[in-house]
Amino acid sequence: MALTTATAIINLSALKHNLAQIKSLAPTTSVLAVLKANAYGHGLERIAKALFSEPEQTKGDCHSALMADAIAVARIDEALALRSSGITQPILLLEGFFDNKDLTILASHNLQTVVHNQQQLDAILAAKLKSPVKVWLKIDTGMHRLGINPEQYSYFYQQLTESTNVQDNIVLMSHLGCADDEGNEATHQQISLFEEITQGCNEERTLANSAGICAWPTSHYQWIRPGLLLYGVSPLSLDESSSEASRGLITDESKHLNIQPVMTLKSSLIAIRELEADEPVGYGGTWQSDKKTVMGVVAIGYGDGYPRHAKNGTPVLVNGRRVPLIGRVSMDMITVDLGIDSQDKVGDLVTLWGDNLPVAEIAKCATTIPYELLCNITRRVKVTLLAE
Ligand SMILES: Cc1ncc(COP(=O)(O)O)c(C=O)c1O
16 A cells, blocks of 8 residues: 655646746746745745756747746745755845845845835945845835835935946836736726836836736736746636636636646545445534535645635545535545545545646635645645656
């Protein structure tokens, strides 16, 4: 007996496919691939290497459809891990540096920084750096999270351009708060304001995350910043689509975008038993069948990152068919209703999300978002790579 426990299958061909699709949506832009939080749970270094690996037939072509142009992370440790693993391409810290001392590290490791507040500007102006750093100046156009106010833009821009600590190719940047909601007036306003603030400038600009790339072509500018889309998950709003999700329309959405899931989460059945009507299942006995059935126990739980709040009925793929989750999610196991006619066997493989079962649909059943499920995969989950 050799039963499979929680395993994330990472499909690097799907990653490359998604990158090519993204480039076809915004063909004249450069791609800043967002790899923060362990590349959304997919493995920082392996995803970075795949995004920069050049297929033989396109070697030397700097606009290869299969390569990213730069990487974005959120923490300096993530950037340094990439440098240690041999990544020499441009890396940007999306929230900039958190400690003034880090500026020297940025300069020595050729890391790029966002500047979004006065403290960061002051630190850059006061620093004594061996070489200037590249800056992406972040302006708040309405999300009200990070970024300088529009009125501060001229001052920041002037200070940065005059500093010998700053390279002369500043990128102007903002972030969209509601781009996943197609047609949302707030996004129109953010794009107009960004346009107004930066009009007449010769600098490169960037505004679009995945949802901007898909739904807001006027937000593309010179750099796009895909995260979720790279990993094969539709970024478009799932808020109103719970009924659509259960009818499988979210899968159609992904097909419309022509993206493929990079992560497929699998495990296996480790026990099967018959259940009489009214026998409770699992902690708290919160679920019981109204008729005789067959139930299966799958070796995955919240200790692996499967969401504890996934509700009864959350779909699980067993031997290619959708069966419902029943009872509470435990740390290491979940229980599913295989149905009275089940022919399933202990050891059969089970898909929790990924191929043929969009992670967005599972997120909806757990009242969360696909980003959280992907990031929450824990260390004990085995990883199997499907190479290009
Ligand atoms: C500034 C910025 N740009 C781009 C992204 C990528 O977003 P998404 O994964 O929705 O494409 C993020 C992610 O949160 C971000 O913070």
